Structure formats: structure tokens, C-alpha cells
Amino acid sequence: MCQLALGNTRAASLNLRKSPMRWLNAPPRYSASSKIARRGFCSHCGKALSFELLDSERMDLPVGSLDEPGQLKPTEHVGAGSRVERWFRDDGLPQTRIDENSAIQQRWRDADGIAVMPGLQAVLLGDRVMDWLPVKWVHRIAAAVFAVLGVLVLAGFGS
Ligand SMILES: [Zn+2]
Numbered sequence: 038m039c040q041l042a043l044g045n046t047r048a049a050s051l052n053l054r055k056s057p058m059r060w061l062n063a064p065p066r067y068s069a070s071s072k073i074a075r076r077g078f079c080s081h082c083g084k085a086l087s088f089e090l091l092d093s094e095r096m097d098l099p100v101g102s103l104d105e106p107g108q109l110k111p112t113e114h115v116g117a118g119s120r121v122e123r124w125f126r127d128d129g130l131p132q133t134r135i136d137e138n139s140a141i142q143q144r145w146r147d148a149d150g151i152a153v154m155p156g157l158q159a160v161l162l163g164d165r166v167m168d169w170l171p172v173k174w175v176h177r178i179a180a181a182v183f184a185v186l187g188v189l190v191l192a193g194f195g196s
Pocket of ligand 1: 081082
């Protein structure tokens, strides 16, 4: 679950299959968190209760919402590419990045029709721009600008 949803620097989630899961009380109130996923919230207090990709057979539950969260043991860090480094302690568990998850990237491409997903837009936009940008000329112009600036500095311009 993302920082924006929970306002924290990390989230401990239990990932499980949706099919055997059932809500004992009122089912969550769902809200689309993006085109490919939804989050469930308690209809009484608004607490986040679930996260699921729409076409996935699996879902996440916040570990803190379970009766005995201490019975679970962490197995991996997901979303390592967007974590807040200052709050991270390497415990040796495997780490994965969302931007390296081809299945999620494909979901975004299918949903948007273009190869973008949150957090990657700038990189992918850069790739697209590079397709039509005359890079050689950009480099030549930049080199010329720096050469002129260098000459001006050496000539004592502005002093
Ligand atoms: Zn509640």
C-alpha cells in the first residue's frame, strides 16, 4: 500500500488468495485507487482494510488489522524503488521493485493504452522524447553553450 494512502513510510501486508477470504462483518466500502486496483475501507471508521489489483486472484490485508499479527513473519520487501531510504533497515530479506514487475507494468499498459505507470512517467516520457529528439544536436548545442561560457569565464566576464 502506498505512502499516499496510509501516510506512512512502510506498510506491513499479508498477501493471500481472494477466493477463501470472506468478511465476517460488513464488507469493506471499496474505492478505486487507480485504474488497476481498489482499496477496501471500514464503512464505520474508514480504516484501510484491503488492497487488490482488480484482475488478480490475490489481495493484501494490513498485518495490523489481524487478530495475531505477531504470528506472521516478514518474507520480502516490495516496492523497494519508492521506499523512504532513511526509514529502511536492511534485514536481508529479498527486495523487489514495482517498476521491474512486468505483470504490473502490463496491467498499466492495458489500462492506459500507453507504457506509463505512476512513478515511471518521467523515465518513460524521457524514452519517448529520446525517440524523436535529435540527441546529437542537443549535445552539440550544449557543448557550444559550455564552450562560450568557458571562454567568458576565462576572459573574466562579469568580474
Ligand atoms: Zn472500523
